[in-house]
Amino acid sequence: MPVEDFRPVDASPAGGLAILLLDGGYERAHYAFVLAAGALAVDRPVVLFAAGQGVHALARDWNGLREAGRDAGVQASGVAGFDTLRAAVRELDGVLLACESGLRIAGLPADALLSGVRVAGIPTFLDAARGRQIISL
Template sequence: MSTTMSQSSAESTLAESTSALSIVLFAGGFDRVHYALVMASAAAATNRKVTLFFTGRALRALVHESEPGVLGWHDLDPADDGSSPVARDRYFATHGLATFEELLEACVAMGVTVMACEMGLRALGLPQGVQLRADVPVSTGGVVTFLNDAPKGGAMLFI
C-alpha cells in the first residue's frame, strides 16, 4: 500500500511540475502585461502553479502609487493601439473585459507567485528600497531565484 501511495504522490508531483506556468514579463507595454495577467489568472483558475517574474519596464506594474489614485501600471508603455494604459483599461471595463486591477487581484487571490527582479529594479533606475505594491505579495530575487522556483517540466513564456 505504501508503494502505491508513494507512486501516486510521485505522479501527482510530476503532473504539477509539467502543468506549471512561469511567465517572464520584460516588455512594458500595457497590453502585454495585461495579457500576462490574463494567462496567469486562467492558469491559476485551472489549478496550475503560476509564477510571474517582472523585470524590465514591466516592473512599473508593481510600483506603489506615486500619488493617490496613480498606480504604477499607469506608467506602463502605451497599449498596442497607442492609447494610454488608463484609457485602454477604461475601454476594457466598458466592454465587459477584465481590468488590470481585477486580473491582478485574481492572481493574488489564487496564489500566483509574484516576483520582482532585483537587477531589473536597478536597471530601471528605481531607488534602493522603492516601495512596491503593498496589496500584492511580491518577493524580490534574481534570475537564479526565478529559475529555481520554476518546476523543471513546466512551461515558460516570455512576454
C-alpha cells in the same frame, strides 16, 4: 536593495506556468495577468517574473506601464481590467517576483511594489520555473 533569499515556490510544479514579463507596455502586462489568472483558475500553479520595465506591472501604482490609460477602454469593452486581474492572481496564490535589476533599470524602489511581491534575480526565477511551461511576453 537586497534580493530575497529563494524559498521553493512549489514542490510540484508539473503542469505549472512560469511567465516572464520583459516588456513595460500595458498590453503585454495585461495579457500576462490574463494568462496567470486563467492558469490559476484551472489549478495550474503560476510564477510571474517581471523584468526590465515590466516591473511596473507589479507596482502599487502601475501607471508607469506604457499606454496604461488603455485600461479604461479594456474595461468598457467588458474585459477584466488590470486591477481586477492582479487581485485575482494574488487571491489565487500566484507567485509574483520582481527582478532586482529591472527595478534598478526602471528606477522603481522595492517599497513601491505590491505587498507580497518578492524581489529576486534570474537564478531564483529559473529555479522556480524548473519543470513549468515558460511563456515570455
